[in-house]
Amino acid sequence: MGFLGRWLSDAIRLGLALSLTLAAMQVPAIAQGYATALLQIAQESRRDIEHRKAVARQFYAIPAEDDEGVIAALRRVEPANAESLGNSIRRAAGLRAAYDRIEAASPLLRPVVALADAMDDEVDKHAILRTALAEHVPQVSLSLAGGVYGLAGLLLGTLLAQMVIAPFAGRAAARRAAWR
Incomplete structure (x- = not known):
């Protein structure tokens, strides 16, 4: 039984670590x-x-080209459409700012910044994260960031394996001591 127990504990350690x-x-x-x-x-x-904006400028003969000018002119003739356009502009700016924050971070910190950003649900970023996860194709990244995160996973995996195996190893040692 000792051989099988050692084999199983090694397999659990290796499996969880990998x-x-x-x-x-x-x-x-x-x-x-x-x-x-x-x-x-x-x-x-x-x-x-x-x-x-192009449709609004054409339909209402709005001379302004910039976002604020079009919204201000549109607010006089169609307030609901102006509000909707303003919300869309804020949402697009928020998404672009989030992308810029992630890209500005160092490669090692990008996952942390991305996770923190995804938790900020001002423009339904949870849905974007779910889509990114659903479309992700597993890959082995040999970059510095991939290596560092892989090493952290290896350390965590061996720790978890040791925690799973420890109670059984303690019982096995007690049984061996009782046989002597």
């Missing part, structure tokens, strides 16, 4: 996917805003 290593190595790629999704949505929102 699993958490590979999982932790995904963190930088997921953060990058989240940042890319933020940028894409911000750019698409901005295109929609420019189209809406």
Whole structure:
């Protein structure tokens, strides 16, 4: 029984350590996917805003080109549309600012900044994070950030494995001592 017990404890240690290593190595790629999704949505929102502004300028003969000027002119003739356009502009600016914050951080801190940003749900960033997670394709990143997160996963995996195995190892040692 000692051979099987040692084999099983080694398999648990190795399995948990490798699993958490590979999982932790995904963190930088997921953060990058989240940042890319933020940028894409911000750019698409901005295109929609420019189209809406062009239509409003044409329909209401608004001479202003900038966001504030169009909103101010539109507010006089169609306040609800002006409010909606203003909200869209703020949302696009918030998404772009979030992307810029993530990209400005060092590669090691980008996952932390991205997670903190995703928890700020002012423009439904949880949905963007869920989409980034759903579209993520697992990969082994050999970058510095991937290596550091992988090492952290390895250390955490071996610690968890040791915590799982420790109660059983203690009982086995007590049984061996009782046989002597």
